[in-house]
Amino acid sequence: MTNRNKLLVLLASVLALASVAGVVGWSYQADRKNHVGAGGPGGGAGTVSLASGGPPRIVFRSLKYGPHRDELSSAPADAPDGPRTYSGVKCIRFYAAAGTGICLQSEMGVYAETYTALVLDSDLHVTRRVPLAGIPNRSRVSPSGHMAAWTVFVGGDSYAQKTFSTRTSILDTRTGALQPSLEEYAVTKDGKPFHRADANFWGVTFIDDEHFYATLGTGGQTYLIHGDVSTKTATTVRNNVECPSLSPDGTKIAFKKRVPGLPTNLPWRLYVLDLETMKEHPVAETRSVDDQAVWSDDHNLVYSLPDFSADLYTVPADGSSASRALAHEALAPAWIG
Numbered sequence: 010m011t012n013r014n015k016l017l018v019l020l021a022s023v024l025a026l027a028s029v030a031g032v033v034g035w036s037y038q039a040d041r042k043n044h045v046g047a048g049g050p051g052g053g054a055g056t057v058s059l060a061s062g063g064p065p066r067i068v069f070r071s072l073k074y075g076p077h078r079d080e081l082s083s084a085p086a087d088a089p090d091g092p093r094t095y096s097g098v099k100c101i102r103f104y105a106a107a108g109t110g111i112c113l114q115s116e117m118g119v120y121a122e123t124y125t126a127l128v129l130d131s132d133l134h135v136t137r138r139v140p141l142a143g144i145p146n147r148s149r150v151s152p153s154g155h156m157a158a159w160t161v162f163v164g165g166d167s168y169a170q171k172t173f174s175t176r177t178s179i180l181d182t183r184t185g186a187l188q189p190s191l192e193e194y195a196v197t198k199d200g201k202p203f204h205r206a207d208a209n210f211w212g213v214t215f216i217d218d219e220h221f222y223a224t225l226g227t228g229g230q231t232y233l234i235h236g237d238v239s240t241k242t243a244t245t246v247r248n249n250v251e252c253p254s255l256s257p258d259g260t261k262i263a264f265k266k267r268v269p270g271l272p273t274n275l276p277w278r279l280y281v282l283d284l285e286t287m288k289e290h291p292v293a294e295t296r297s298v299d300d301q302a303v304w305s306d307d308h309n310l311v312y313s314l315p316d317f318s319a320d321l322y323t324v325p326a327d328g329s330s331a332s333r334a335l336a337h338e339a340l341a342p343a344w345i346g
Contacts, residue, residue: 057083057096058345059105060131065346067305068110070100072318072338081112081133082339086305086346089321089336098133101145104303105129105343107154109182113145113161126159128182137185142176147252147301148341150182151215156238157182158213158221175211177223179238191223191243194236198245210234212252212301214262222246222253222262233264233282247287251277252301254310260284261326263292263302263310271297279312281326294324294332305344313340 054077057068065086071077077095081103084093100112101124110129115122124141126148143163150157160177179188191210196203209226216222219239225232233250236243251265261284265277275297282289292310302312310326313319321339324332336342 052092053095054097055094057081057094057133058131059110059129059133060108061345063346065344067342068105068345069336069342070103070340071095072340086344096133102148103341103343104148104150105345106150106152109150109154111148111150111157111159113141113148113159124161128157137182139180139187146175147212149213149215151218153218155181155183155218156215160211175209177210177213179213188241194241194243196225196234196243214253214255216255216259222255224251224253254302254304256304256307258307263304263326265298279310290328292324292326292328293330294322303342311335311342
């Protein structure tokens with residue numbers, strides 16, 4: 010064997026060993042993530058409750074790698090990044106209020122993935138199931154727990170062509186009465202009846218069991234709408250508002266606002282609108298927020314930002330100070346207590 014051939018054999022051997030080492034290293038990292046994701050010290054499977062009373066806590070979808078990934082999990086409200094209690098119930102999107110939860114699930118079938126909305130009682134038992142028309146995106150429950158809403162991405166609308174459109178539904182959790190799409194609502198814009206084939210609705214936030222705010226998107230513009238469940242009517246309130254979230258005291262709305270000069274794929278800043286004065290201001294989060302923020306109380310917002318999966322951050326609603334990390338590898342929080 011010539012020296013050149015010996016060198017080629019040696020080089021091939023080194024590359025093969027490096028490849029094996031890389032696979033072993035990747036496997037070690039994956040195992041380590043699974044171990045870390047199992048709940049950490051003091052964490053693990055247990056009872057997760059949506060019932061009011063007891064120590065304040067946060068319930069959310071855990072994104073930690075391991076056997077409990079995507080499960081509804083709880084942690085103390087004053088230590089949301091601490092040890093987690095895992096419920097065994099998996100959700101893509103989740104929200105809860107007054108002992109009622111809405112869990113949007115996915116299930117891979119033989120030929121396709123299907124999606125379902127589950128209404129949960131305070132013990133996470135399923136009380137109702139509703140098939141979903143598309144990929145879950147947003148969910149909310151009214152303050153009383155009597156009404157639930159969700160938004161999904163759907164395809165096949167003629168005006169949407171190759172893009173997705175949205176479909177937003179509202180469910181009475183007591184009777185099972187379903188309004189399958191807000192597109193059935195009669196909309197008033199600028200004092201006149203308004204109807205467009207490209208109209209999309211998303212991001213409901215309830216005022217009470219009869220009224221809500223949401224987003225209307227049409228013609229490349231977005232509008233805050235005020236809706237009435239009984240009459241199936243809605244009125245535009247303000248433009249350039251997406252994914253509204255009403256504060257617990259009903260005085261403010263947090264929302265995504267498109268801001269000129271930002272990248273087209275990340276065009277939003279998080280703003281707060283005072284409903285009495287109708288004045289708005291940005292919070293001190295300078296990164297683009299593509300989420301429907303949650304109020305942890307009347308003064309602070311919580312929202313997700315993408316990382317390797319997603320992390321939760323919090324920021325004062327009055328813009329007084331910067332954001333800070335709240336919980337890593339977590340999504341779709343609700344405060345219980």
